[in-house]
Amino acid sequence: MNTYTAVLVSFFTALVCVPVVKRIAVRWDIIAHPKDDRWNSKHVPLLGGVAIYAATVLAFSLVGQADRHSIIIVSAGTAVFVLGIVDDLRHLSPPVKLIVEIAVSSLVIAAGLKLDITGNYAVDTVITIVWIVGLTNAFNLLDNMDGLAAGIAGITGVVVSLCLFGSTSTPTAVLLASLIGAALGFLVYNFTPASIFMGDSGSLFVGFMLSGIVLVPEIKFPGQILQIVSIPVLIFLIPIFDTSVAVLTRKLSGLDAMKGGKDHTSHRLVKIGLSERQAVLVLYGIGALSGLLAYLGRHMPVYVYIELIFLFSIVIVFLGVYLSRIKVRETGKGEKGVISIIVNVTYKRRIFEILLDLAIIFISLYGAYLLRFEGPTFRPNVVTLFRALPLVLSIQIVSFAVVGIYRGVWKYTGTHDVWTIIKGIVMGVGLSMVAILLIWRFADYSRTVFIIYGAILLILMTLSRYLYRSFDYLFRKGNGPTSRRVLIYGAGDSGMFAVSEILNNGNLGLTPVCFIDDDTMKHGRSINGYPVVAGIESIEDVIRGRDIDEVIVSTPRIPEDRIIKVRRVCKRSNTALRRFSLSFEDYDAVPK
Numbered sequence: 001m002n003t004y005t006a007v008l009v010s011f012f013t014a015l016v017c018v019p020v021v022k023r024i025a026v027r028w029d030i031i032a033h034p035k036d037d038r039w040n041s042k043h044v045p046l047l048g049g050v051a052i053y054a055a056t057v058l059a060f061s062l063v064g065q066a067d068r069h070s071i072i073i074v075s076a077g078t079a080v081f082v083l084g085i086v087d088d089l090r091h092l093s094p095p096v097k098l099i100v101e102i103a104v105s106s107l108v109i110a111a112g113l114k115l116d117i118t119g120n121y122a123v124d125t126v127i128t129i130v131w132i133v134g135l136t137n138a139f140n141l142l143d144n145m146d147g148l149a150a151g152i153a154g155i156t157g158v159v160v161s162l163c164l165f166g167s168t169s170t171p172t173a174v175l176l177a178s179l180i181g182a183a184l185g186f187l188v189y190n191f192t193p194a195s196i197f198m199g200d201s202g203s204l205f206v207g208f209m210l211s212g213i214v215l216v217p218e219i220k221f222p223g224q225i226l227q228i229v230s231i232p233v234l235i236f237l238i239p240i241f242d243t244s245v246a247v248l249t250r251k252l253s254g255l256d257a258m259k260g261g262k263d264h265t266s267h268r269l270v271k272i273g274l275s276e277r278q279a280v281l282v283l284y285g286i287g288a289l290s291g292l293l294a295y296l297g298r299h300m301p302v303y304v305y306i307e308l309i310f311l312f313s314i315v316i317v318f319l320g321v322y323l324s325r326i327k328v329r330e331t332g333k334g335e336k337g338v339i340s341i342i343v344n345v346t347y348k349r350r351i352f353e354i355l356l357d358l359a360i361i362f363i364s365l366y367g368a369y370l371l372r373f374e375g376p377t378f379r380p381n382v383v384t385l386f387r388a389l390p391l392v393l394s395i396q397i398v399s400f401a402v403v404g405i406y407r408g409v410w411k412y413t414g415t416h417d418v419w420t421i422i423k424g425i426v427m428g429v430g431l432s433m434v435a436i437l438l439i440w441r442f443a444d445y446s447r448t449v450f451i452i453y454g455a456i457l458l459i460l461m462t463l464s465r466y467l468y469r470s471f472d473y474l475f476r477k478g479n480g481p482t483s484r485r486v487l488i489y490g491a492g493d494s495g496m497f498a499v500s501e502i503l504n505n506g507n508l509g510l511t512p513v514c515f516i517d518d519d520t521m522k523h524g525r526s527i528n529g530y531p532v533v534a535g536i537e538s539i540e541d542v543i544r545g546r547d548i549d550e551v552i553v554s555t556p557r558i559p560e561d562r563i564i565k566v567r568r569v570c571k572r573s574n575t576a577l578r579r580f581s582l583s584f585e586d587y588d589a590v591p592k
Contacts, residue, residue, distance in 0.1 A: 002063055002064065002169050002173075002174050002177075003161070003169065003173055003174055003176075003177035004177070005063050006059050006060065006063040006064065006174045006175075006177040006178045006181060007177045007178070007180055007181035007184075008181065009058070009059040009062060009063055009178070009181065010055040010056055010058070010059035010060075010177075010178040010179070010180075010181030010182040010185065011055075011181035011182070011184055011185040012185065013054065013055035013058050013059060013181075013182070013185065014051050014052065014055035014181070014182045014183075014184075014185025014186050014188075015185045015188060017050070017051035017054050017055055018048060018051045018185070018186060018188075018189045018196060019189075020051075021045075021047045021048065021050045021051050021196075022045045022047070022048075022189075022195065022196045024047065025045035025046050025047040025196070026045050030045065030046045030047055030088060030089065030199075031043050031044065031045055031046065032044045032045075032046050032197050032199070044194060044195070044196065044197050045195075045196050045197070046088050046196070046197050046198075046199035046201075047088065047196070047199055047201065048186055048189070048190060048196045048197055048198035048199060048202050049081065049084055049085070049088075049198045049199050049200070049201030049202025049203070049204075049205055049206075050085070050201060050202075051182070051185075051186055052150075052179075052182045052183060052186050052198060052202045052205065052206065053077075053078075053081045053182075053201070053202070053205055055178070055181065055182035055185060055186075056175075056178045056179045056182040056209070057074065057078075057178075059177075059178035059181060059182070060074070060174060060175050060178040063174055063178070064171050064174035064175060064178070065171055065174075066171055067171045067172075069113065069171070069172055069216045069217070069218075070171040070172050070174075070175050070216075072108060072111045072112075072113060073108075073113070073172070073175065073209065073212045073213060073215075073216075074175065076104050076105075076107060076108050076208065076212060077205055077208050077209045077212065079100075079104050080100075080101065080104055080136065080204050080205055080208040081201055081204070081205040083097060083100050083101070083104075083200075083204060084199065084200040084201030084202065084203070084204040084205060085200075085201045087200040087201070087204075088199040088200050088201055097204075098133070098137075101132070101133045101136055101137070101204075101208075102129060102133055104208075105128065105129045105132040105133055106129065108128075108132065108212060108215070109125055109128055109129070113212070113215040113216060114128040114215060115127055115128045115131060115215060117228060117229075128215065131211055132208065132211045132212060132215075134211075134240075134243075135207050135208075135210065135211035135236060135239060135240075136204055136207040136208045136211060137204075137207065137243070138207060138236070138239035138240060138242070138243040139152075139153065139203050139204070139206050139207030139210070139239050140200060140203040140204050140207060141239075141242065141243050141246060141264065142203070142238065142239045142242050142243070142264075143197070143198060143202070143203040144242075144264045144266060144267065145192075145264075145266040145267070145270075145276060145279065145280055146190060146191060146192035146193060146194035146276060146280065147187055147190050147191035147192055147194065147280050148266055148280050148283060149198065149202075149203050149206065150183045150184070150186050150187040150190050150191075150198065150202075150206075151183075151187055151191070151280065151284055152238050152239065152283065152284070152287050153179070153180075153183040153206045153210065154180055154183045154184045154187065155284060155287045155288055155291060156210055156235060156236060156238075156239075156287065156291070157176055157177075157179055157180035157183065157210060158180060158291070159235050159291030159294060159295065160176060160210065160213065160214060160235055161173065161176055161177065161180070162291075162295055163231060163235060163291075163294050163295050163297075163298055164214060164219045164231075164235075165218065165219065170218055172213055172216045172218060173218075175209075175213065176213050179206070179209050179210070179213075183206060186198060186202070191280075192276050192277050192280065207239070210236070211236075214232065230294075230297060230305075230309055231294045231297050231298070234290045234291065234293050234294035234297070235290070235291060235294045237286070237287060237290040237316070238265075238283055238286060238287040238290070241265065241286075241316065241320065242264055242265045242266075242283075244320070245264070245265055245268075245320055245323060245324060246263055246264050246265075248324070249263055249324055250263065265283065265323060266279045266280060266283060268323040268326045269282060269283075269323070271326050272326055290312070293308060293309075293312055296308070297309075303370065303378060303379075303382070304370065306366065307363060307366060307367050307370060310359060310362070310363045310366075311363060311460075314356065314359060314360070314363075314464065315467070317356075318464075318467050318471070319471065321352070322471045353406055354397060354406070356464060357396075357397060357400060357405075357461070357464075358393055358397060360457065360460045360461060360464060361392065361393055361396050361397070361457065362389065362393070363456075363460060364453050364456040364457035364460055365385065365389065365392060365449075365453050366385065367452075367453075367456050368449045368450070368452035368453035368456055369381060369382060369385050369449060371452050372446055372448055372449045372452060373446075381444075384444045384445060387440075388432075388436055388440075388445070391432065391435055391436070391439075392428075392432045395428055395431045395432045395435060396424075396425075396428035396429075396432065396457075397428075398428075399424045399425075399427040399428035399431065400421075400424040400428065402424075402427065403420055403423045403424040403427060404420055405417075405420055405421060405424050413465040413466055417465060418462055418465075421458065421461045421462060421465070422458065425454050425457050425458055425461070426454070429450050429453065429454045429457075432450065433447070433450055483509055483510060483511035484509055484510050484511065484549040484550050484576075485511055485513045485546065485547055485548050485549045485550070486502065486510045486511060486512050486513060486548070486549070486550050486551070486552055487513055487514060487515075487516065487539075487542060487543060487546070487548040487550070487551045487552070488512060488514075488515045488516075488530075488551075488552050488554050488580075489515075489516050489517075489536070489539075489551060489552065489553045489554060489558065489566060490515070490517060490553060490554035490555040490558060491515040491516075491517035491519070491522050491525075491527050491532045491554075492517075492554070492555060494554040494555040494580065494582060495515055495517075495527055495554040495555070496527050496528060497554075497580070497582050498552055498554045498580040499512050499527060499528045499530060500528070501580070503528075510550070512528075512530050513530070513546050513548060514530055514531050514532070514533045514542065514546060515527055515530060515531065515532040515533065516532070516533060516534050516535060516536060516538070516539055516542060517532050517535065518535050518536055518558075518562070520535065523535070536562055536565060536566065539551075539565075539566060539569050540569045540572075540573065543569065543570075543573050543575055544573065548575060549575065549576065550575060550576040550577070550578065551566060551570055551575055551576070551577050551578075552577075552578050552579070552580050553566065553577070553578070553579045553580065554579075554580045555580075556579070556581075
C-alpha cells in the first residue's frame with residue numbers, strides 16, 4: 001500500500017510545485033530560448049526538474065522508511081540534481097558534467113551498490129559506471145520533445161517495479177513509486193504543448209535515479225544470462241535506442257555526439273509526417289511493448305523467450321535503419337556521409353539483408369523445433385538443431401542468392417518477390433533435408449520440423465520485405481507540419497499510382513487525404529487505405545470539410561466539362577489544382 005500512497009503524494013505534490021517553479025523561472029529569466037540546435041520554437045520556462053526532485057523527496061520522506069540503500073541513492077541523486085541546476089544556470093561543458101557523473105557513480109559503488117554480472121569486481125565496477133553514466137545522459141538526450149522524457153520515465157519506472165522488485169513495500173520500491181508519481185505529475189504540464197521544461201536538473205536526476213535504483217540488492221534478476229542482459233535493455237529501450245541513433249549518426253557525420261540537435265528519434269518521426277503528439281505517443285507505445293516483453297521474460301521458459309527477443313530485435317533494427325535514413329539536417333552537413341554509408345551497407349553490398357536473413361533462418365528453425373518438441377522434449381532435441389544449424393544456414397542463404405532474392409529492392413517489394421522467396425525456401429529446405437539424409441541418415445531428425453520451418457520462414461521473409469514499406473505507410477500517412485493535404489480526383493489505377501508517388505516521394509510535401517470518383521460503385525471503398533468519399537457533385541463540400549489544400553486530377557480520361565467545374569470550385573476555395581501524368585512518349589518527340 002505504501003507504493004500507491006507514494007505515487008499519489010508525489011503526483012499531487014508535483015501538480016502544486018510546477019506552477020510555483022514556473023513563476024520563479026520566469027521571474028529569474030531561466031528560460032529555454034529557441035536555438036538552431038533545439039526543437040522548441042517558443043520561450044519556455046525551465047526548472048521543472050526542481051518540482052520533480054521536490055515531489056520525489058517529499059513523498060519518500062512522508063511515506064517511506066529510509067534504509068541505507070535508499071539514503072545512498074537519494075544522496076547521490078541530489079548531487080546529480082545540483083549538477084543539473086548548475087548546468088541550467090551556467091551551461092556547463094559536457095566533459096565537466098561527465099567527470100562529476102563518474103565521480104558520483106564511483107561513490108555509489110564504493111558505498112556498496114553495483115551490478116553483479118560477471119563476478120569480477122573490476123569488470124562489474126566498469127559496467128556499473130557505464131550503466132549509470134550512460135542512462136543518466138540517455139535521459140538527458142531523450143528530453144528533446146514535449147512530454148517525451150517524463151512519459152518514458154513513468155513507463156520505465158512502472159516496468160522496473162513490476163519486473164524487478166519482489167516486494168512493493170521496501171524503501172527502494174517506495175522511492176521508485178515517488179519518482180514515478182513526480183514524473184507523471186510534471187507530465188500534466190509538460191505534455192505537448194508544454195508550458196514548462198524539466199531542464200537538465202530534471203532529466204539528469206530522473207536518469208540517475210532510475211539507473212541507480214536497479215542496483216539495490218533486493219532487485220531480483222533471473223538466473224539465465226540472456227534474461228540478465230536483455231531485461232534491463234528492454235526496460236530502458238527507448239533512451240538506449242534514441243541515444244544510439246543520435247550518437248551513431250552524429251559520429252558518422254563528423255559531428256559532436258553530445259551537442260544538442262534535431263536528429264533524435266522523435267524529430268525523425270515528425271520529419272516523416274507525424275505530429276509531435278503522435279511521435280511521442282509512438283515512442284510511448286514502443287516503450288510499453290518493450291516493457292511488456294521484459295515482464296514476460298521473467299515468467300516464461302528461456303527457450304521461448306529467445307524466439308521473442310529475436311523477433312522484436314529484428315523490428316527494432318529495421319526501425320533504426322529506416323529512421324537513420326531520414327534526412328534531418330537542412331544544410332546537409334554530414335548527412336551525405338551517413339546516408340552513403342547506410343545505403344552502401346543495406347542496399348549496394350547487401351550485407352544487412354544477408355545478416356538479417358541468417359537471423360530469420362535461425363529464428364524459423366528454432367521456432368519449428370519449439371512447435372514440434374514443446375515442453376520437456378525440447379531440450380534433448382535442441383542438440384540436433386545446433387548440430388545441423390551451420391549446414392542449414394549455408395544451404396538456405398545460398399539458395400536465396402541463386403533464385404535472385406538479393407537482386408530486389410525492399411521499397412518496391414511485390415508479388416514477384418514473394419514467389420522468388422517461395423522458390424528459395426523450397427530449394428533450401430529440400431537441399432537441407434537431402435544433406436542431412438546423406439550425412440546423418442536423418443537419424444534423430446523430424447520431417448515435420450522442416451515443413452514447419454519452411455512455413456515460418458516464408459512468413460518471416462515476406463514480412464521482413466514488407467516491413468520497410470509498412471513503416472512508410474504507417475508514418476508517412478500522417479499529416480506532417482508542412483504537408484499540403486491532397487484530394488485526388490479519380491480512384492482508378494492512375495489514382496493508386498498518384499498515391500504511391502506521393503508516399504514514396506517525401507520531397508513533394510503532400511499528404512493524401514481521400515478520393516472522389518464519378519463511379520458511385522466506388523463510393524465507400526478505399527484505395528491504399530484512403531477512402532473514396534463522394535463524386536464530383538460534392539467536391540466543394542469535401543474541400544471545405546476536410547481542409548484540402550490541393551486537388552490532383554489523376555487521369556486524363558475525365559471529361560473537360562468536369563475539369564472546368566473542378567477548376568471553378570478550386571478558384572472559389574483558393575485551392576491549388578494539378579494533374580498527375582503517367583505516360584509513355586517517343587524519345588524523338590521529347591524536346592531537346
